Amino acid sequence: MPADVPVAARRMAEHLTLIVRAATAGEGGQPWVSALPCRRRPGRRPCPGHFALFRTDDPPSIEWRCTACGDDGVIRGWEESVFDLRRRRPELVSIPSIRMVVPAEVVAILRDLRLVDTAGERLVFRARLADDGDSAVLAAGEDDFEELLGYVAAEANHEKDRRRQKRLDQAFEALKDFVDQP
Numbered sequence: 001m002p003a004d005v006p007v008a009a010r011r012m013a014e015h016l017t018l019i020v021r022a023a024t025a026g027e028g029g030q031p032w033v034s035a036l037p038c039r040r041r042p043g044r045r046p047c048p049g050h051f052a053l054f055r056t057d058d059p060p061s062i063e064w065r066c067t068a069c070g071d072d073g074v075i076r077g078w079e080e081s082v083f084d085l086r087r088r089r090p091e092l093v094s095i096p097s098i099r100m101v102v103p104a105e106v107v108a109i110l111r112d113l114r115l116v117d118t119a120g121e122r123l124v125f126r127a128r129l130a131d132d133g134d135s136a137v138l139a140a141g142e143d144d145f146e147e148l149l150g151y152v153a154a155e156a157n158h159e160k161d162r163r164r165q166k167r168l169d170q171a172f173e174a175l176k177d178f179v180d181q182p
């Protein structure tokens with residue numbers, strides 16, 4: 001996006017692209033609640049809600065609604081964009097043998113990865129809201145998690161910003177413990 005786009009428009013675009021990525025990474029045809037937090041601040045406090053998503057592919061449409069404040073909308077015209085994470089062709093998909101409940105903060109760091117491939121991005125964006133209403137559930141095969149860990153480690157190694165590097169290291173540690181379990 002060009003640098004001179006107003007902040008509000010930039011935030012709105014970012015908001016919509018996050019929703020499109022989550023809705024296309026997760027299953028279509030049925031509603032589910034993603035780990036994506038609402039961006040609104042009613043009364044200047046962050047809304048505690050998350051986005052419930054419902055995607056149909058024919059016709060292509062994404063409905064979203066905040067579970068707390070009720071903010072909602074419908075997104076169209078996202079198909080075949082760079083944010084459309086649906087699989088383009090049938091591919092071998094490993095059975096999600098690992099299911100981990102991680103702090104929402106960890107998933108926020110993972111959503112911000114820059115070097116990750118589409119499979120990793122898909123893993124992160126299909127994170128569901130856990131039953132506690134705050135944590136996130138990540139589910140994938142062991143290989144997928146190991147690849148994701150590789151990306152997190154590589155990005156932490158190259159990160160010049162010490163604060164972000166620390167956050168990436170935290171995410172790595174949080175995931176590693178799960179993947180290492182026998």
Ligand SMILES: [Zn+2]
Pocket residue numbers: 038039040047048049050066067068069070071
């Ligand atoms: Zn909300």
